[in-house]
Amino acid sequence: MSEHVDPQEVMARLRAAAEPGAPPSAVDDLIAELHPADLAEIIDSLDPDERVAFFRRIPADLRAETLAEVGEGAWPALIEGVQDADVHELFGDLELDDAADILAELPSEDARQILERIEPEESREIAALMRYDEESAGGVMTTELVSVPEDLTADEAIVAVRNRGREVRDFYTVYVVDARQRLVGIVGLRELILAEGRSRVSDIMERDIVRVHPTEDQEQVARLIAKYNLISIPVVDESGRLLGRITHDDVIDIIEAETTEDLFRLSGVHEEEEAHASAAEIVRSRAPWLMITLGTSGLGALVVAQFESTIQQLAFIAVFMPVVAAMAGNSAIQATTVAVRRLALAGRPARPGRSLTREIAAGVVIGGIVGLLLGVCGGLWQDSARVGLVVGASMWLAIALGASWGAAFPLLLDRLGLDPAVSSSVFLTTMTDMLSFLLILGSATYFLVRLL
């Protein structure tokens, strides 16, 4: 069951409803039945030129939520496609943080015009939100929240929540502030309902609050919410005044966005590549990294070029080159992936030296096993213990050094204040390729060619 809407099935039903024989209202009936998240999924799957027509058919009361859920690449066209009269209503229905995000994607002249057309108070708050960096706590918070003074009783707080709560959509927590609007505690709706009516809010509230400043990076916000199992996190200014809150659904979005970013960076894909990117956009998103790969693999090729005469004399050594390079590269990527993921989930480790020692030890062991295997195979194939030794020892060193470098590089980048995920496979494999070629061709030149 799981109430999951299959977009392909909905599209088929939409097409059937749009057939000449069907009643003209059939499509609209179907659209009105759907959840905004499903409508957004359909819009994202449509071609850009079909999107506006579909969006216009969505009933006005579902449009704002649908708009907030579609991919940000579709926003400018959809806003442009809506009647001027409807823009006012649309932005009135949007949550303030979504409105700020959408306006930030529009040409600044269009955004300014829209801000002039909507309610002045809302307009001011949206403009304030737009000033924060998109990936900071301020950029993802909403200023819509429910707060009560600390000297109320639980019964009075419930009345206050009833008065203010109608204007605020989802909330599960009430913020408690002092006379100067400084956050002093939080009370869950559960605690408010369970409390004795005459008990003071200041007696039932939680005082030990996890909170962030608006400049905090969204990745750190997500980490705090995940670590402390929070439902939302308050945002306060330098003097502790309550500015806004970040809710659980935003956090899930942040976690997904940050993970995609890490994953894409590891593979050298530009993190803003959209789900429905055109071929030209795909080329633009991936070509830069491939050009870097071309340059860096050229470095590996330069190493090989130094040993042209060795290869001419011992052509069989070229057979081992890709094996050694692949093994060293994969060991390094394994170690880097684990290190990057650990940093993303847990932040800087308490004792980086220890885990590094373990990684190096593991690399030496794995390198030893693989080196022994490859050395025996190579020695038997070429019927030469010396070839076996050269090949096996190169393999051993290449894996041990590759794994150590793969584990250390992200920690080093993190120490330098850089994003560890940029230690992408491209850089790593360049390093391990050069290392592998140098080891196998160098040792072949020194120990085998000289003795021919």
Next chain:
Amino acid sequence: MSEHVDPQEVMARLRAAAEPGAPPSAVDDLIAELHPADLAEIIDSLDPDERVAFFRRIPADLRAETLAEVGEGAWPALIEGVQDADVHELFGDLELDDAADILAELPSEDARQILERIEPEESREIAALMRYDEESAGGVMTTELVSVPEDLTADEAIVAVRNRGREVRDFYTVYVVDARQRLVGIVGLRELILAEGRSRVSDIMERDIVRVHPTEDQEQVARLIAKYNLISIPVVDESGRLLGRITHDDVIDIIEAETTEDLFRLSGVHEEEEAHASAAEIVRSRAPWLMITLGTSGLGALVVAQFESTIQQLAFIAVFMPVVAAMAGNSAIQATTVAVRRLALAGRPARPGRSLTREIAAGVVIGGIVGLLLGVCGGLWQDSARVGLVVGASMWLAIALGASWGAAFPLLLDRLGLDPAVSSSVFLTTMTDMLSFLLILGSATYFLVRLL
């Protein structure tokens, strides 16, 4: 500020408090101040033999929450280290889903003994939860929830919530059931507080509920919660009876676990590798994939071995081998990463053929550009237009085919019901290596050697 506890700083303070001169209670005072999530982080960072002693110092009322947060690898030792008398209290304090998870990690005889020692009702519910697959909705749900009959008024519902709610920890939603315990609606605590006291629960509840069966995969649960911005999701049996609920903090854990799994699989790391794995555990977790890499890179080497005489005659061609292989491999990994991530976030795309066409088109264009560059360089270096053509055309084809294969493989695996993330870089680069060597060495043999 951000109230973030730095484990390194806490460890330093703990060490200072444990110095001979300090008052003996200083460490305990510091421990009692910390959040269970921070205590868990400290335990995870300790050596296995230090963990039990630290866990025993934690006050009884913080132990259950701390235990739920530590890495699952530490559970058996910590449970073993606790006095028998304390186990009863510990499991009484644990949420039922956490208790079931922890018992599942213990030797079955130990788990049985603990189940016999705790309250019979709780014991039955925990045993029932343990029957579900660990990665299914049933495996992550808790049976602690608040439900009310549909014929109550809002005021009566609040009284019911007060009576039942004290035993249930975090909840933000009340489930509405009919006389046969079938789920008919949900009411948020916000809606309950805002409602007219005499209005019926059945009039204010949301009837259009996203719900799952206990056998549903946890990844699908996480996807539904993320898509529909839910705070929790109810779990129902075949006849619609309410069995439990999955809450937002579990969902964040699921998303993190599933992402780690995808990322690790892409790199060939066993997904259960713990943050504090020993060197031997690292070897066990990574060696299997490296052995597969050894086998598969051996396939690439076999291709090279077929062309030994070509390499002997044209040693310079070995310089281009790693460049062509690296470019084809990276193009494939880029395309695969994007495809795997899309499948993870959005499920099967509505029109897979379209995105595949775009990927292939992009591969042909990028391949053309890179091939042209490499062909010109190669032609100039060897002073031969023919060499330039051979190198450039091989590069073009290798990238175009590599990118197409990288984009298609995850979709194919998904169609076959397999996890697309197993299309790991290991398999992909084997394919692209073999392809690259065959293209460059084959064309060199056919177009260059024959004409020497």
